[in-house]
Amino acid sequence: MPVHRRAVRLERQCSRLQNGLAELHTTTGLQLNGMREMFQHRGMRLIFVANLISMIGSGMNSAAVIWYILQATHSEVSLAALIALQTLPSLVLLPFTGVLIDREDRRHLMLWLDSARGAIIFFVAMLVFTHHVRLWHLYAMNILVAIGFWMFFPTVNALIQELTPDDKMLDSNSLLLAALQGGWLMAGAVVGFMYNHVGLGGVLLIDCASYAVSLACILQVRKGRVTVSRPIAEATASASPSGAVARYIHELGEGYRYVRQNRRVLLIGIAWALFVAAMMTQGVLSAPLSERILHSGAVGYGWLNAGWAVGAFVSVFYASTFIRRHGARSVTVTMSIIALSLFLLPVSHWLALAVPIYFMMGSSRGVGGIALSSEMMQMVPRHFMGRVQNTFAFVASALQIGTSLLAGEAAHRHGLIYGFWIVGAMYLGAGLAAWWPARHAEAKVYQRDNSAAD
Numbered sequence: 001m002p003v004h005r006r007a008v009r010l011e012r013q014c015s016r017l018q019n020g021l022a023e024l025h026t027t028t029g030l031q032l033n034g035m036r037e038m039f040q041h042r043g044m045r046l047i048f049v050a051n052l053i054s055m056i057g058s059g060m061n062s063a064a065v066i067w068y069i070l071q072a073t074h075s076e077v078s079l080a081a082l083i084a085l086q087t088l089p090s091l092v093l094l095p096f097t098g099v100l101i102d103r104e105d106r107r108h109l110m111l112w113l114d115s116a117r118g119a120i121i122f123f124v125a126m127l128v129f130t131h132h133v134r135l136w137h138l139y140a141m142n143i144l145v146a147i148g149f150w151m152f153f154p155t156v157n158a159l160i161q162e163l164t165p166d167d168k169m170l171d172s173n174s175l176l177l178a179a180l181q182g183g184w185l186m187a188g189a190v191v192g193f194m195y196n197h198v199g200l201g202g203v204l205l206i207d208c209a210s211y212a213v214s215l216a217c218i219l220q221v222r223k224g225r226v227t228v229s230r231p232i233a234e235a236t237a238s239a240s241p242s243g244a245v246a247r248y249i250h251e252l253g254e255g256y257r258y259v260r261q262n263r264r265v266l267l268i269g270i271a272w273a274l275f276v277a278a279m280m281t282q283g284v285l286s287a288p289l290s291e292r293i294l295h296s297g298a299v300g301y302g303w304l305n306a307g308w309a310v311g312a313f314v315s316v317f318y319a320s321t322f323i324r325r326h327g328a329r330s331v332t333v334t335m336s337i338i339a340l341s342l343f344l345l346p347v348s349h350w351l352a353l354a355v356p357i358y359f360m361m362g363s364s365r366g367v368g369g370i371a372l373s374s375e376m377m378q379m380v381p382r383h384f385m386g387r388v389q390n391t392f393a394f395v396a397s398a399l400q401i402g403t404s405l406l407a408g409e410a411a412h413r414h415g416l417i418y419g420f421w422i423v424g425a426m427y428l429g430a431g432l433a434a435w436w437p438a439r440h441a442e443a444k445v446y447q448r449d450n451s452a453a454d
Contacts, residue, residue: 037168037171038164038168038171038172039175041163042221043163043221043222044160044163044164044172044175046217046218046220046221047156047159047160047176047179047217047218047221048175048176048178048179049179049213049217050179050213050214050217050218051156051176051179051180051183051214052179052180052182052183053183053210053213053214053217054114054183054210054211054213054214055179055180055181055182055183055184055187055210056183056186056187056206056210057187057206057207057208057209057210057211058183058187058207058210059183059184059186059187059191059305059309060187060190060191060194060195060203060206060207061121061203061204061207062283063187063191063192063195063301063302063305064191064194064195064200064203064204065082065141065142065200066079066082066283066287067195067287067298067301068138068200069082069135070287070288070291072135073135075412077408077409077412079283079284079287079288079408080284080404080405080408080409081139081405081408082138082139082142083280083281083283083284083400083404083408084400084401084405085139085142085143086139086142086143086145086146087146087150087280087397087400087401087404088143088397088401089143089146089147090146090147090150090393090397091394091397091398091401093147093150093151094150094151094390094391094393094394094397095252095390095391095394096252097154097386097390098154098252098255098386098387098388098389098390098391099251099252099255099386099387100386101151101154101155101158101385101386101387101389101390102158102228102251102255102383102384102385102386102387103227103251104227105225105226105227106155106156106158106159106162106386107159107218107221107222107226108225109151109155110155110156110159110218111215111218111219113148113151113152113155114148114152114211114214114215114218115211115215116144116148117144117145117148117149117152117211118207118208118211118212118215120141120144120145121141121145121204121207121208121211122204122205122208124137124138124141124204125201125204125205125208128199128200128201128204129201133200150393150397151390154385154386154390154393155386156176157176157373157377157385157389158228158382158385158386158389159221160172160173160176160377161377161382161385162228162382164377169374169377169378170319170320170323170324170370170374171320173370173373173374173377174316174319174320174370175316177312177315177316177319177366177369177370178313178316180312181309181312181313181315181316181362181366182309182313184305184309184312186309187305187309190302191203191298191301191302191305192297192298192299192300192301192302192303193299193302194206195298196298196299228382228383229383251387252387254384254387255384255387255388255390255391256387256391258380258384258387258388259388259391262379264379265376265379265380265388267433267434267436268372268375268376268379268433268434269376269388269391269392269395270392270395270433271331271335271372271430271431271433271434272372272373272376272392272396272430273392273393273395273396274396274399274427274429274430274433275335275368275369275372275427275430276393276396276400277396277397277399277400277403277426278338278403278423278426278427278430279365280400280404281400281403281407281422281423281426282342282423284404284407284408284411284419285407285411285416285419285420285423286301286304286305287301288411288416289304289345289346289354289416290304290351292416293346293348293349293416294348294349294350294351294354296351300351303351303355304351304354304355304358305358306355307354307355307356307357307358307359307362308358308359308361308362308365309362310359310362311358311359311360311361311362311363311364311365311366312362312363312365312366312369313362313366314359314363314366315362315363315364315365315366315367315370316366318367319366319367319370319371320370322367323367323370323371323374329435330367330368330371331368331371331372331430331431331434331435332431332432332434332435333431334364334365334367334368334371334431335364335368335427335428335430335431335434336427336431337360337361337364338361338364338365338368338424338427339424339425339427339428339431340424341357341358341360341361341364342361342420342421342423342424342427343420343421343424344357345357345420346415346416346417346420347417368430371434376388376389399426403422403423403426406422407419407422407423410422
């Protein structure tokens with residue numbers, strides 16, 4: 001009898017394992033089918049390629065500049081100043097550029113932004129090759145390119161929302177993340193080796209070439225000038241002033257009123273702002289972690305970036321299933337995992353341990369980022385998307401300036417562990433802001449009905 005009971009128990013365990021594998025295969029297949037369906041859309045396919053290639057260059061550029069400045073100054077404070085300065089101009093522009101994103105053709109804006117950023121980087125690359133580059137040139141380059149960055153991503157998100165059916169937001173965001181993190185993955189995997197062989201100037205030229213490819217793809221997304229129109233009922237209910245300046249101010253105020261009157265949008269936006277600011281502030285700490293604690297140099301820094309990017313890329317294949325199952329609480333879970341990982345990193349001491357931790361953080365970043373972006377796209381009307389995103393991007397910029405300087409100063413004066421604690425607390429704040437409205441909210445916005453799943 002004991003043998004018989006063990007056999008029955010083993011049979012049940014095997015059955016549960018088979019059922020679990022079958023469910024995993026089914027849910028993964030549904031997610032891949034949804035992403036494949038979005039990839040068949042010509043515009044989405046071109047946006048995917050443009051962002052994939054562009055992120056390869058941008059990832060290499062960012063890592064190379066950070067490493068160059070760290071080698072030249074040997075100070076985390078200088079890195080904090082870089083992160084803060086590249087955000088400062090956005091505080092002036094972001095409150096106003098959201099109206100442009102909602103009013104103009106988003107594809108045209110992306111073309112102008114990529115052209116300007118590519119030209120700036122090419123100019124600095126020439127300074128490097130002619131041995132005329134100074135640190136202030138790199139700071140200025142990052143400031144100007146960051147202005148384009150803070151306007152580019154709200155624009156591409158608004159364009160993706162414009163091109164995506166309402167029930168496919170998770171799939172289109174997963175596809176975008178696959179492009180961004182796939183490019184960052186390739187950049188992180190090679191940047192340490194490329195920097196040692198071609199130097200800063202070669203890396204900057206690679207970034208210029210990536211912008212050229214991105215421009216060619218975005219140019220073909222669609223033809224002509226296309227803008228998002230306001231719903232007729234809403235347009236008749238709220239007539240705009242006749243003057244250009246008065247109309248602009250009226251539209252700007254509309255965006256702020258929409259955010260203030262929608263509590264859930266406000267809290268999810270705060271969570272997104274804390275999340276983005278924490279990710280940017282984290283850039284102050286990764287290079288010093290490789291240099292001071294792991295003693296791995298530029299190659300180790302490349303491995304850390306690669307671990308983060310691989311984790312984020314892998315999350316693409318399970319993110320929508322996880323989010324549909326857990327709803328808005330998925331943000332709280334993933335932000336808490338990142339925070340715990342940051343608390344552990346300063347005591348990791350070995351690159352072989354730090355890289356898997358970065359993998360876990362990147363994977364959690366992927367799920368949390370997709371959940372926040374998708375919920376925002378589903379809640380916010382298309383004609384408000386630019387203004388709403390830029391409102392919270394402004395908050396993220398202000399936070400990043402303060403926390404970058406604070407984390408850099410704490411890391412330089414008192415030890416890296418304090419810098420990591422500051423960034424970890426920001427991720428916990430993002431998780432709390434997302435959890436607060438989710439206490440009573442239904443997760444139905446993430447549920448795919450049977451007909452959609454089929």
